[in-house]
Amino acid sequence: MSIVDEFESNVRYYSRAFPDLFTQAQGSIMYSKRGKEYIDFFAGAGALNYGHNNAYIKEALIRYIQSNGITHALDMSTEAKETFIATFHKLQLLPHSLDYVFQFCGPSGTNAVEAAIKLARKATGRTGIFSFMGGFHGVTLGSLSVTSNAFHRNAAFLPSSHVTFIPYCDGIYGGFDSITYMENILNDTHSGIDKPAAIILETIQAEGGIYVSSKAWLQDLERFCRRHGILLICDDIQVGCGRVGEFFSFKEAGIVPDIVALSKSISGYGLPMSLLLYSRTLDHWLPGEHNGTFRGNQLAFVAAVAALEYRESANLKQQVQVKEMYLKKYLTERLSILAPDIAIRGRGAIWGIDLSALNDHNVAKKIASDCFENGLLIERVGRHDNVLKIMPPLNIEMELLEEGCRRLEQVMIQNLLSTSVRTF
Ligand SMILES: Cc1ncc(COP(=O)(O)O)c(C=O)c1O
Structure with missing residues (x-):
């Protein structure tokens, strides 16, 4: 049992959703003590739109602190x-x-x-x-x-x-x-x-x-x-x-x-x-x-x-437009078709994959947890936590965004194939 599990109140949440010991982070990747890397589609629940340890912001902070x-x-x-x-x-x-x-x-x-x-x-x-x-x-x-x-x-x-x-x-x-x-x-x-x-x-x-x-x-x-x-x-x-x-x-x-x-x-x-x-x-x-x-x-x-x-x-407004187009297309064309009635909703760099129609509240939980095992941080939101929320830092590199989507797709295929055998 970790010291967090032993001493932090039962109210703790994200240490359960993302069970690893994090030590460092850079851009859109978080690193754990055991050397594992996670692509971040969570972005500190929206607090890290510019990525972890953004170099430009860090410089300004260091200068300010050094000047007392x-x-x-x-x-x-x-x-x-x-x-x-x-x-x-x-x-x-x-x-x-x-x-x-x-x-x-x-x-x-x-x-x-x-x-x-x-x-x-x-x-x-x-x-x-x-x-x-x-x-x-x-x-x-x-x-x-x-x-x-x-x-x-x-x-x-x-x-x-x-x-x-x-x-x-x-x-x-x-x-x-x-x-x-x-x-x-x-x-x-x-x-x-x-x-x-x-x-x-x-x-x-x-x-x-x-x-x-x-x-x-x-x-x-x-x-x-x-x-x-x-x-x-x-x-x-x-x-x-x-x-x-x-x-x-x-x-x-x-x-x-x-x-x-x-x-x-x-x-x-x-x-x-x-x-x-x-x-x-x-x-x-x-x-x-x-x-x-x-x-x-x-x-x-x-x-x-x-x-x-x-x-x-960094022209972030334009970067978001590019990522919006990519996410909309990828989620609609490749992920929404993996089971009947998966709904895709979103705008800009916040998207949801709604699995409510599967009538099994465990599926989204299992997918988010398998994504974590596969090095991808993804949160669940909505009624019964049935919606997978895709919310990476706005400046995530395209290759990382694509890699994160690929990992998500693989996990969804694994889970939804077994669900479809059971349900459809
Ligand atoms: C739309 C909205 N309002 C308010 C809050 C509360 O913010 P905080 O958790 O910093 O108190 C949140 C947090 O997720 C939010 O998403």
Whole structure:
């Protein structure tokens, strides 16, 4: 038994999904102590869009540390923070005419969601939040209240009050028109549901099973929010930071959320950082009213500036387009045909292989575990964890992407042939 298994709480998860002792990592490969190499289709759950130990970001960090740069300062003004705000403003806000202020929350994604919910309530004077079925927004109590997964919700032993879950646009509820449904709720004096402060949205439900919303649906949703004076919160924690090509996942639809939550790959180096962006008119906070010791991690600011520069110089937007085409073709033409009704969904560099139709919840688990044995890290998401999530670093070399897909295909063939003998 390893020391982790002996002493770390039962709550540990990824040490079970990926049972090896990791020591080093570079780019899109992780190395274990026993010398095994793993191609990374997991990317730190979205925190490593620029790969492990990205050389450009590492250099910036080393320079900063060697110069005795400030490493902790709560939310004092620091040069590192100023540079981050200026760079982000210049590269990601100004070109898209986004006039947002920054709120640094700390240190992980759930903190940004907590702050967004509080701010929406404070700014509107309303309590309710609409969230979508399949949505994942974190597991602290406020974020958990807008997270739909029963597994996580049941652990809280608290009813999640003031939240109404609405079907997403994914067809699970048979093409249900959720925008008309919400319209009816608000217009019906007998619906029993009050106008919410905000609607919280993932443009692609990642943990929920890689469900991708359409441009038209997002535009309808924005119009609905504007009509009723409801704030639109875009949780871009997992699929923002260039995962779909554009830095913001909502950009392609041309919508402008009132509040945007970012975390995971914002620092680009796996350093904890989370932030909210919102319109100035929403800035209803009193100084210090929402706080936290670890807001605005200084090393993360330095890394984030380097990550934004790297994104431009490595032309990551275009790299994602190339990988999107490759993944879409490979998954559709070679993997979806391995058993009836395998669904492939995705956009940019996040894709899902949905094995729900096999009616055997063990298949996806076995495939992910066999992939691990074959040196490929792959996570499972969605209802009953039936969806294999492909989410490599955005800058993964094409050869590695191809090799990872080949390993996945081999494992799927082995497993699905034996399943097909049994089931079909
Ligand atoms: C969309 C989304 N929101 C919020 C979170 C919570 O972030 P964290 O785990 O850093 O608290 C996650 C984590 O996976 C996420 O995917």
